[in-house]
Amino acid sequence: MSGPMFEGSITALITPFENGRVDEAAFQKFVQWQIDQGTEAVVPCGTTGESPTLSHEEQHRVTELCVEVAKGQVPVIAGTGSNSTAEAVSLTRHAKQAGADAALVVTPYYNKPTQEGLYQHYKAIHDAAEIPIVIYNIPGRSIVDMSVQTMARLAALPNIVGVKDATADLTRPARTRAAIDADFTQLSGEDATIVPFLAQGGHGCISVTANVAPRHCADLHDAWRRRDFDTVARINDRLMPLHEALFVESSPGPIKYAASQLGLCQNRLRLPMVCVTAETENKVRDAMTHAGLIN
Numbered sequence: 001m002s003g004p005m006f007e008g009s010i011t012a013l014i015t016p017f018e019n020g021r022v023d024e025a026a027f028q029k030f031v032q033w034q035i036d037q038g039t040e041a042v043v044p045c046g047t048t049g050e051s052p053t054l055s056h057e058e059q060h061r062v063t064e065l066c067v068e069v070a071k072g073q074v075p076v077i078a079g080t081g082s083n084s085t086a087e088a089v090s091l092t093r094h095a096k097q098a099g100a101d102a103a104l105v106v107t108p109y110y111n112k113p114t115q116e117g118l119y120q121h122y123k124a125i126h127d128a129a130e131i132p133i134v135i136y137n138i139p140g141r142s143i144v145d146m147s148v149q150t151m152a153r154l155a156a157l158p159n160i161v162g163v164k165d166a167t168a169d170l171t172r173p174a175r176t177r178a179a180i181d182a183d184f185t186q187l188s189g190e191d192a193t194i195v196p197f198l199a200q201g202g203h204g205c206i207s208v209t210a211n212v213a214p215r216h217c218a219d220l221h222d223a224w225r226r227r228d229f230d231t232v233a234r235i236n237d238r239l240m241p242l243h244e245a246l247f248v249e250s251s252p253g254p255i256k257y258a259a260s261q262l263g264l265c266q267n268r269l270r271l272p273m274v275c276v277t278a279e280t281e282n283k284v285r286d287a288m289t290h291a292g293l294i295n
Contacts, residue, residue, distance in 0.1 A: 038218030
């Protein structure tokens with residue numbers, strides 16, 4: 001591999017709902033808007049897309065809808081993870097069939113596999129579906145934390161191409177690069193850490209904030225590649241209150257509200273996720289104003 005497979009501003013897409021069902025038209029319009037705003041890849045059916053409450057049929061459909069719009073414009077990295085290896089294999093095979101460019105596979109949650117269990121889980125998915133796989137390491141939601149050593153073992157498999165790192169451990173990208181190589185794609189899963197993450201050897205961010213500020217996020221990464229650090233700092237300062245406000249309550253509650261303020265979707269979530277409180281709404285609106293997204 002000559003360089004990372006993915007880099008820059010990548011959006012962890014929301015899933016719009018209407019009357020309890022996926023709003024397909026709104027979703028496809030939203031995907032095209034993201035691309036028009038400079039987003040460099042899109043991720044349907046992740047945590048932000050409320051994948052835990054999508055049926056398998058809905059998850060298949062959302063991935064297909066995303067590929068219909070994005071294919072040939074930007075890569076699609078479809079969320080296909082599960083704490084059941086067989087289920088993750090099935091979802092990953094579908095993503096391949098649907099035309100996704102890669103799969104984002106979260107570390108198994110709730111059942112707390114060992115490091116060997118993690119290795120065998122990802123190897124089984126790798127062996128069953130010939131598609132590039134990005135490991136999604138998020139201990140805060142999954143309980144387990146994949147070690148750098150386990151990730152290095154997996155990186156020896158040809159289709160394990162990178163990691164979405166949501167550990168907020170800013171030594172991790174440098175240690176991962178030392179253990180694997182500079183071509184192994186490292187994407188931050190924490191918007192607020194993106195600048196130091198890039199400085200430690202990261203390549204981009206799978207972003208929640210980019211749902212409502214895609215141009216700002218894309219401009220930050222473009223400025224980083226040009227080594228225009230004054231612009232990086234200016235955009236980072238503008239976005240930092242928004243990064244923080246979008247996690248005052250469990251995501252995707254705040255980002256769904258923020259997107260509704262821009263007319264991108266209705267403020268609708270599926271239980272057990274609920275709409276945010278009035279206090280959080282105020283914080284999100286203030287942060288959006290600070291970022292220049294609303295008046």
